[in-house]
Amino acid sequence: MALTRMEILKLYKQLLRESSKFSSYNFRQYALMRVRDAFHENKNLTDATAVKKQVAEGYKNLAIIKRQVIIGDMFEPQRLVIEKQIS
Template sequence: MATQPSRKAILSLYASTLRTAKSFSSYNFRNYFVSRTQDTFRGMQVEQDSTKLSQAYDKAVNELAVLRRSAVLNQLYGGLRLAVEEQSNVRTRGDT
């Protein structure tokens, strides 16, 4: 029988995964992984079966390792910022 992870362990994993998802330099990847993280942990929040919760937790731990490696690569090879992202040095029509 699998032991159920503690609430503190799940919240810690959620915070780590969310922090890693937000570290992507690419806007599209960042938003996708933040949304996916939130959906994954919402599913874990309502799970009643301790075996399924334990399996979901183990899967999330493994996915965090993959996400961390992917974030590092994305930061190394991140492209230009998109138009939808806030840019501080953008000139508007009224600027002279």
């Protein structure tokens, strides 16, 4: 089964969407940066096996991010000065 560009873009968007759900600014920015950097590093992959391996890794990371967002929501993070204060 060959992965299409649309399937890879869907994974990318899912990773960005889930990463933006972190309540902690630092975790959120780090996760977003890592997702963007990982896709940027691998954008020129042409070998189908290598692409499948990276996509599988992406889905593993997506599951990890989802779990960490849920765990992070259990604890109220301390807001940083650069974040909007919620009234």
